[in-house]
Amino acid sequence: MRREPPQTLGDYAPLLFPAAMLTIFFVVPFGTMIAVSFFQRQQGGFYTPAFVFDNYARFLSAFFGGVLGFSLLLAITVAICCVVLALPFTYMLTRMGRKVQVVWLVALLSILSLSEVIIGFAWSTLFSRTAGITNILVALGIMSEAKALTPSFGAVLTGMVYQAFPYTVLVLFPALVRLDPTLTEAARTLGASPLKAFFTVVVPALRNTITATLIMVFIFALGSYLLPQLLGRPQHWTLSVLITDQAIYQSNMPFAAAMAVFLVLVTLGLVALTVIAGRKGEAA
Amino acid sequence: MITTSIKRRTLLGAGLAGASMLAMPSVLRAQDKSLKVGVYGGYFKTSFDKNIFPEFTKATGIAVESIAEPTGEAWLVQLEQAARAGQAPADVSMMSQVAMLKGQSTELWTPIDMAKIKNASNLLDRFVNKYPDGRVAGIGAVSWYITLVTNTDVYKEAPTSWAAFWDPANADKLGLLALVSNSFLLEVTAKTFFGGTNALDTEEGILKVFEKLAEVKPNVRLWYRDEAQFEQSLKSGEIPMGQYYHDVTGLAAADGNPVRSTFPKEGGIQDSGCWALSRASQKSEEAHIFIDYMCQPSIQATLSRKVGTSPTVKREVTDLTDKEFAAVSSDIEPIVPRYDLYQSKSDWLNQKWTELIVG
Numbered sequence: 001m002r003r004e005p006p007q008t009l010g011d012y013a014p015l016l017f018p019a020a021m022l023t024i025f026f027v028v029p030f031g032t033m034i035a036v037s038f039f040q041r042q043q044g045g046f047y048t049p050a051f052v053f054d055n056y057a058r059f060l061s062a063f064f065g066g067v068l069g070f071s072l073l074l075a076i077t078v079a080i081c082c083v084v085l086a087l088p089f090t091y092m093l094t095r096m097g098r099k100v101q102v103v104w105l106v107a108l109l110s111i112l113s114l115s116e117v118i119i120g121f122a123w124s125t126l127f128s129r130t131a132g133i134t135n136i137l138v139a140l141g142i143m144s145e146a147k148a149l150t151p152s153f154g155a156v157l158t159g160m161v162y163q164a165f166p167y168t169v170l171v172l173f174p175a176l177v178r179l180d181p182t183l184t185e186a187a188r189t190l191g192a193s194p195l196k197a198f199f200t201v202v203v204p205a206l207r208n209t210i211t212a213t214l215i216m217v218f219i220f221a222l223g224s225y226l227l228p229q230l231l232g233r234p235q236h237w238t239l240s241v242l243i244t245d246q247a248i249y250q251s252n253m254p255f256a257a258a259m260a261v262f263l264v265l266v267t268l269g270l271v272a273l274t275v276i277a278g279r280k281g282e283a284a
Numbered sequence: 285m286i287t288t289s290i291k292r293r294t295l296l297g298a299g300l301a302g303a304s305m306l307a308m309p310s311v312l313r314a315q316d317k318s319l320k321v322g323v324y325g326g327y328f329k330t331s332f333d334k335n336i337f338p339e340f341t342k343a344t345g346i347a348v349e350s351i352a353e354p355t356g357e358a359w360l361v362q363l364e365q366a367a368r369a370g371q372a373p374a375d376v377s378m379m380s381q382v383a384m385l386k387g388q389s390t391e392l393w394t395p396i397d398m399a400k401i402k403n404a405s406n407l408l409d410r411f412v413n414k415y416p417d418g419r420v421a422g423i424g425a426v427s428w429y430i431t432l433v434t435n436t437d438v439y440k441e442a443p444t445s446w447a448a449f450w451d452p453a454n455a456d457k458l459g460l461l462a463l464v465s466n467s468f469l470l471e472v473t474a475k476t477f478f479g480g481t482n483a484l485d486t487e488e489g490i491l492k493v494f495e496k497l498a499e500v501k502p503n504v505r506l507w508y509r510d511e512a513q514f515e516q517s518l519k520s521g522e523i524p525m526g527q528y529y530h531d532v533t534g535l536a537a538a539d540g541n542p543v544r545s546t547f548p549k550e551g552g553i554q555d556s557g558c559w560a561l562s563r564a565s566q567k568s569e570e571a572h573i574f575i576d577y578m579c580q581p582s583i584q585a586t587l588s589r590k591v592g593t594s595p596t597v598k599r600e601v602t603d604l605t606d607k608e609f610a611a612v613s614s615d616i617e618p619i620v621p622r623y624d625l626y627q628s629k630s631d632w633l634n635q636k637w638t639e640l641i642v643g
Contacts, residue, residue, distance in 0.1 A: 043631050045389030046364055063639055124513075130520045148522065151505065234462075234507055234641045242638065248358045249463050249509075250634055251386060 037257035047254050055258035064239075064259070068266065071222060071238040078160045078221040079214045085161070086168035087210065091202060093169070094176045105173075108166040116163065120230035123159045124150050127231070155231040160224055164217050171216060175209040211278050215271055222267060239263055318347040319570045322359065322374035324557075325352030326511075327532060328591065335590040340577055346570050355466070355511075357383050364392055367564040375565035376574055378425045378557040382465050384413045385627045387560065388421050394561040395419035400572040403579035406597035410620075413558045422558030423575050424596030426587055429530040429552035429618065430461075430468065436542040438524035446476045446548045448525065454503045459514040459526030462507035464637035465630070467527065468553045468621045473497045475550045475619050484622055490633070498640055507641055518543055527553075531592030534611060547614040554618035556596065588612045 006012055040050035058064075093104055126132050127150035137143040149155055183205060187197040203210070225240035239259060247256035321337070323329045329352050337348040351374045353359040360383040366373050379387065387393050398404055398420055404412075411424025432443055438457075449458060461467030473493045474483040483489045505523050508514040515532065517523035519541045530552060533545035559578060561571045577583065584595040585602040594613040595602055625633060 041631070042389065043628070045386055058635075063643065067642065121513075128517075128520070128522050130522045148505075229509065230513065235643075237642060242642075245463070245634075245638070248361060249465070250630065251357050251361045251364070252631065252634075253361075 033257045034261055036253050037261050039254040039257075041252055041254045046251060055254045056262070058255060059259055059262055064242075067237070067239050067242060068263070070236070071240070071263075072266070072270070074156070074160070074228075074236075074238060075218045075221040075224075077157060078164055079217040081157065081161045082164045082168040082217045083172075083210060083214055086165060086172055086213075087203070087206075088198070090169050090172040090176050091198065094173070094179075105170075108169055111162075111166045116224070116226045119159060119163055120227050123155065123162070123227075124230050127155050127158075150231050151233045151236070153232065153236055156228050156236050159227040159231045160221055163224075163227065164220055167220060168213055168217055171213045172206075172209065175206055179205060208278065211274060215274060219267060219271070222263070317345055317570055318349060319376065319567050319574055320349045320351055320372070320374045321574065322351045322353040322377035324355055324378060327535075328378075331591040335586060336578075336583070340574065344573055344577065346573060348574075351377075353377060355380075357386065357465075359383070360386055360392075363387070363562055364390060367392055367562055370564055372562040372564040372566075374562070375567040376559050376561055376571045379422060379560045380466075380555065380557055381413070381621070381623045382626045384422050384558050384560060385623060388415055389627075392560075392563055393421040394563050394565065394568060394571075395421065396423060396561065396575065397572060401576045401579060403576055403581075403597075406579055406581055406584075406601050408596060408598055411556060411558070411596040413560075422560035423579065425557045425559045425578060426591070426593035427554060427556035427596055428593050429547070429554055429613065430527050431530045431533070431545045431552040432548050433518060433526055433528040433533050433543060433545050435518055435521045435524035436544050438521050442544055442546045443525070444546070444549055446472050446550050448548075449500050449503060451503075454525060456503065456505045457523065457525050458500070458504045459506040459508055459517060459523040459528075460500075460504055461527060462509045462641070464633050465626045468555070468619070469497055469500075469527075470494070470625075470633075471619050471621050472527075472550070472553065481619065481622050484625060487629075487632075490625075490629075491636075494636055494640055501641065504641075531612065534592055547616050549616065551616045551618045552614060554594070554620055 036047070037055055038051050038053070039047040039055075040052050041047050041055065093101055096104075127148065129146050129148040132146065132149065134143055134146040134149065138146050179202065183201050184197045187201045188194070192200065222238075223240055225238060225244055228236050228238050229241055240263075243256050243259045243263070246252045246259065321332075323332050329350055333350055337350060341347055353374065357380075359377065360379065362373060363377065364387070384393070395415065401423065404423070407424055411427065412420060413422040413424075415421050432446060432448065434443060448454060449460075460469065464470065470484060470490065470493050471481045473496050474481045474489075477496050478489075478493060483493060506514060506517065506526075511529075511532075514523065514526060514528060515536065518526065518528065518533075519536060521542070528545070530545045530547075533543055536543050537545070559575045561568065561575075565571065579597065581595075581597050581601040581603070584597045585604050585608075587593050588595055588602070588604055588608060588611075592612055595604070599609060
């Protein structure tokens with residue numbers, strides 16, 4: 001079937017509904033947020049409409065720079081961990097029988113139905129001294145006494161990777177299923193080991209998918225604010241935690257909005273850089 | 285167009301009213317007059333729903349719809365945003381002192397007509413919240429203490445002073461509130477080490493207190509925003525010491541959990557909630573009846589017995605026994621938070637505080 005380009009205004013009609021939804025539920029709130037980020041904060045009160053840069057100026061400090069840097073680093077680490085774990089896993093999953101695949105995918109989807117709160121509390125129990133996994137290690141004689149593994153960076157990372165892992169698999173799955181098996185067969189016939197075939201054939205063939213997945217998990221992880229609070233120390237709090245503090249507990253909407261706008265801009269910038277770098281790599 | 289819609293709505297309303305009159309006459313009477321009351325969600329709301337609101341409806345014929353409000357200032361932000369749009373998610377809300385002051389700055393609270401509050405003479409002065417020009421913004425609903433809590437399995441002896449937080453032996457054992465404006469740890473530090481909260485009068489003084497408070501950091505395992513997070517860890521002994529609410533800790537101990545609440549020799553932190561009326565509310569009259577009802581000594585005594593809060597009326601007008609009073613309060617002079625600071629220096633304090641605990 002050949003696709004005709006839209007001829008009349010009427011052909012654009014199916015687009016109207018999603019466009020309206022996007023405008024109402026995304027563009028307008030985002031615009032409001034940008035506007036509020038320039039408003040004047042009334043200390044001990046709320047805010048008044050104005051056009052000031054105070055909120056951005058307050059953000060430009062070593063302290064908030066550090067928090068922003070940590071948030072980005074955490075999100076990048078989560079993205080890399082997820083892809084490194086999910087890529088071989090999904091690859092092997094696509095080679096399995098249909099029934100096994102269905103069982104795994106249903107199990108992964110059920111993780112998605114868990115809320116962040118449940119995931120956070122579950123991991124904090126698993127990592128606790130009184131009821132955590134170290135008690136099993138003690139019972140097995142591997143450790144001498146139970147100890148708490150939370151709060152720590154490792155706990156935050158584990159929780160966030162656990163939460164983002166199903167998404168990663170679900171994004172990689174279609175691309176890996178469509179991957180032509182004859183590619184690896186050819187590599188194997190030419191004498192490559194399975195491992196070598198995976199790294200020299202499968203991974204390069206999926207380069208774009210992998211980049212897209214990294215970006216998706218990165219953005220997903222950047223918004224996390226509950227798990228760092230539940231599983232981390234204050235130095236592991238992300239910028240999202242501080243935004244929430246300002247918006248909800250300090251009623252400082254302008255500053256919260258300014259931080260959020262800044263976070264969005266930095267994110268978009270990083271994504272753009274990745275895409276540009278990817279294009280250049282392709283052209284070369 | 286407008287008239288027809290009104291007609292249709294009236295018709296619908298009449299139909300509904302008629303149906304409910306047939307079904308249950310008492311419901312109709314209650315629906316005539318109603319009031320939406322915001323109280324802290326969870327344990328507080330459950331207690332009010334069970335012990336207070338049904339009696340109020342019986343006595344006055346005003347039905348109460350209780351709304352679970354989040355602690356902290358989240359509810360203030362919601363009320364303010366809603367009031368700007370002319371909406372009142374709750375007519376009367378229980379608000380913290382810091383939230384009362386912030387709401388005052390935008391005239392969020394409808395001034396209370398004291399002539400309609402017959403029981404006002406029972407109140408302790410510090411529980412009447414006033415605008416700078418003397419109008420009454422809110423009336424004390426309940427007061428409560430934040431005290432030094434410990435797990436009895438881990439600490440056989442109760443600590444006697446807030447200074448226990450600074451003891452190197454308690455490394456990585458404390459759970460403290462995460463925000464400057466609800467933990468009141470500056471006041472605690474000032475009272476414990478600098479002779480009183482007057483040490484916080486100047487910025488230099490505050491910085492000194494911050495410096496002392498920073499020494500607590502290595503002992504803190506958890507800075508909590510969510511009470512459930514700490515309560516659970518305290519009960520299990522995972523985090524065996526910290527600051528927490530005296531009332532809830534007492535109830536947990538009564539349920540057989542190995543926890544205790546101690547009034548340190550420097551005093552517990554006394555905080556309180558006010559009943560305040562949103563300016564967007566149309567139910568001023570019902571609200572005044574409600575607030576007046578809540579100021580009765582007998583109701584305050586019921587709150588102490590059932591909810592575990594400390595009365596906002598003079599002790600001698602209640603019929604609380606010494607033992608009952610001791611369960612919810614203490615004769616040790618309390619640490620009263622410097623609410624004025626969270627109004628005049630809120631951003632500066634918040635910035636210093638965040639740098640202290642995150643940095």
